[in-house]
Amino acid sequence: MSSLSVSDAAVPVDDRADHPLAVKVENLSVVYRTSIEKKPTFRSTVTRMGRGQRVVREVEAVSDVSFEVPTGTVLGIIGANGAGKSTLMRSIAGILPPTKGRIEVHGQVSTLLALGVGFNGRLTGRENVVLGGLARGLSREQVQEKYEQIAEFSELGDKMDMPMRTYSSGHGARLGFSIAVHMEPDILLIDEALSTGDAHFKRKSAQKMRELVKQARTLFLVSHALGTVKELCEEALWLHQGRLVMRGPTDEVVAAYAEFQEVGETSTTLEDF
Amino acid sequence: MKALVRSGRTPASSVPVQVYTPQRMRLPRPGSYLSDLWDRRHFATHLVRTQLRAQQSGTVFGQLWLIINPLMLALIYYVLVNILRERGRGADFLAHLTACIFAFHLVSTSVTSGAKSVVRSGKLILNTAFPRSLLPIAAVLTAFVRFLPTLPVYAAIHVYAGLPVGPHLLWALPVLVELLVFALGVGLLVAALQVYFRDLSNFLPYVMRLWLYASPILYFLAEVPKGVKPFLAWNPLVPMLAAWSEVLHDGNAPQVGHLLQGAAWAVGALLVGGLFFVSREREFAVRL
Numbered sequence: 001m002s003s004l005s006v007s008d009a010a011v012p013v014d015d016r017a018d019h020p021l022a023v024k025v026e027n028l029s030v031v032y033r034t035s036i037e038k039k040p041t042f043r044s045t046v047t048r049m050g051r052g053q054r055v056v057r058e059v060e061a062v063s064d065v066s067f068e069v070p071t072g073t074v075l076g077i078i079g080a081n082g083a084g085k086s087t088l089m090r091s092i093a094g095i096l097p098p099t100k101g102r103i104e105v106h107g108q109v110s111t112l113l114a115l116g117v118g119f120n121g122r123l124t125g126r127e128n129v130v131l132g133g134l135a136r137g138l139s140r141e142q143v144q145e146k147y148e149q150i151a152e153f154s155e156l157g158d159k160m161d162m163p164m165r166t167y168s169s170g171h172g173a174r175l176g177f178s179i180a181v182h183m184e185p186d187i188l189l190i191d192e193a194l195s196t197g198d199a200h201f202k203r204k205s206a207q208k209m210r211e212l213v214k215q216a217r218t219l220f221l222v223s224h225a226l227g228t229v230k231e232l233c234e235e236a237l238w239l240h241q242g243r244l245v246m247r248g249p250t251d252e253v254v255a256a257y258a259e260f261q262e263v264g265e266t267s268t269t270l271e272d273f
Numbered sequence: 274m275k276a277l278v279r280s281g282r283t284p285a286s287s288v289p290v291q292v293y294t295p296q297r298m299r300l301p302r303p304g305s306y307l308s309d310l311w312d313r314r315h316f317a318t319h320l321v322r323t324q325l326r327a328q329q330s331g332t333v334f335g336q337l338w339l340i341i342n343p344l345m346l347a348l349i350y351y352v353l354v355n356i357l358r359e360r361g362r363g364a365d366f367l368a369h370l371t372a373c374i375f376a377f378h379l380v381s382t383s384v385t386s387g388a389k390s391v392v393r394s395g396k397l398i399l400n401t402a403f404p405r406s407l408l409p410i411a412a413v414l415t416a417f418v419r420f421l422p423t424l425p426v427y428a429a430i431h432v433y434a435g436l437p438v439g440p441h442l443l444w445a446l447p448v449l450v451e452l453l454v455f456a457l458g459v460g461l462l463v464a465a466l467q468v469y470f471r472d473l474s475n476f477l478p479y480v481m482r483l484w485l486y487a488s489p490i491l492y493f494l495a496e497v498p499k500g501v502k503p504f505l506a507w508n509p510l511v512p513m514l515a516a517w518s519e520v521l522h523d524g525n526a527p528q529v530g531h532l533l534q535g536a537a538w539a540v541g542a543l544l545v546g547g548l549f550f551v552s553r554e555r556e557f558a559v560r561l
Contacts, residue, residue, distance in 0.1 A: 032556065032559040033556070033559075034559050034560065035469075035560065039471045040469055040470060040471060040560075041470055041471050041472040042470040042472050042473060042476070043472055045470065090399075090558060091293065093401075093402055094291060094293055094402035095398075095399070095400070095401070095402045095558050096555070096558055096559065097293060097295065097555045098293055098294065098295050099295055100295060101294075101295075102292065102293070102294050103292065103293040103294075104290065104291075104292050105290065105291045105292075105293070106289075106290050107289065107290075108289065109291075109402075111400055111401070112400075120323075120393070120394070120397075122327050123323055123327065127323045130319060131316065131319055131320060131323065131397070132397065132400075132401065134313065134315050134316035134319055135313065135316045135397060135401045135403045135407075136401055136403070137312055137313060137403070139315070140315055140319075
């Protein structure tokens with residue numbers, strides 16, 4: 001596999017011709033308007049009117065990014081905080097619409113994004129799994145079938161029937177990971193969601209990820225743990241302030257990124273998960 | 274599908290392809306949006322079920338509460354109206370009052386719970402792509418299921434008041450549909466607004482209380498003084514509740530005018546609320 005630099009990233013790669021495309025991103029820009037206030041209220045809008053302050057800010061999270069990912073690739077995405085990694089993930093998952101450009105996704109996408117699962121703390125783990133699956137567009141039977149696997153893998157046992165607000169953050173993360181990997185996605189997007197969980201579960205999830213990789217599924221892994229990226233990913237993509245800086249074999253990209261960050265490959269940055 | 278995809282040599286046509294492009298006018302294609310909505314209908318129905326379970330509607334006392342709450346409201350207003358008026362009102366007015374309060378309660382719970390539906394599901398919205406309008410739809414469905422146990426209560430009062438029972442009561446169905454569609458339209462609108470103004474749901478109870486007084490619930494529409502009537506034309510619930518009372522209390526088919534005005538308000542509300550919601554929903558993920 002040839003190394004890809006930014007300039008030829010959008011050009012089809014010949015020696016990959018037998019692997020169909022999984023994701024194609026063309027000149028993607030994502031600009032969104034967001035409020036500076038934590039909780040925008042009608043009251044604060046009215047009281048602000050006289051002062052003429054603007055609290056809505058435009059953020060260009062991703063600007064003019066193009067790349068292609070063939071099926072079966074494990075792509076690491078690295079970059080400093082605020083580089084646009086999560087926004088890129090959400091765009092590929094269809095959660096955020098592109099402002100410019102085009103995204104083509106071949107296959108079912110499953111996400112494990114930064115905030116994890118459990119959208120309603122009052123509901124039990126079981127209900128959250130079922131609702132999450134149905135929201136992803138699975139049928140009732142499929143959800144029922146997957147539920148057993150998820151419950152078993154997460155090792156939560158009786159806790160599955162308790163409200164999610166009683167879960168520790170580690171339990172929540174375990175459930176989130178179990179859901180994401182058991183949705184049998186063609187493309188799995190994982191966003192820094194592996195940092196919680198005990199040593200036993202970390203090992204188990206790393207093993208599961210390797211298993212998925214073997215099954216030739218496409219995997220996008222956003223992580224600050226460069227060791228994990230190096231271990232799991234063959235290719236990496238480095239984003240900085242919304243722009244694609246470099247794409248290529250993981251070792252080269254990670255080395256360049258580490259140098260840029262002036263951290264070097266110390267034990268902290270390489271720390272597993 | 275498994276075997277095909279895992280080989281890594283699948284022809285690209287065998288896997289679903291999604292293409293995301295910038296949206297013109299911020300609206301998705303109506304056909305694909307509606308079919309997406311239909312595909313995920315089980316999500317909405319399951320959400321209704323879990324919401325009912327969370328509200329303890331499955332238990333005996335939970336069920337009882339669904340009836341007691343609006344019934345107490347009706348009784349309180351019945352006593353109040355009888356105190357305020359020199360001549361007391363009979364059982365037939367009680368029937369009108371309960372019928373209209375129950376219907377109003379359906380609309381107001383749809384709207385108030387619809388308002389919170391999107392904001393409350395923050396994590397799900399941040400992680401999953403699905404038509405967000407399923408959330409307010411589920412809120413309205415939940416309110417509807419909670420409305421159902423009040424029907425036998427009303428039926429008892431209806432019979433006790435000696436009001437006519439007959440096939441004309443079937444006219445209540447189209448009116449009920451109008452109320453539901455209208456509630457959904459308003460629910461969609463406030464659910465989207467709540468994302469931008471988080472204190473909206475704090476104002477809503479006051480708005481609802483005013484709306485209750487401005488609707489022909491504590492009085493009959495015919496009793497409204499001439500000078501006030503033009504103002505009532507701006508209240509969408511007036512034609513619907515008037516038709517509701519005409520069917521249930523007066524024992525007639527509703528006036529065609531009321532039925533049509535109600536339908537117009539309902540469809541209008543659904544269009545305005547629905548379009549506003551759908552045009553905004555892709556932005557919710559960055560606003561929550």
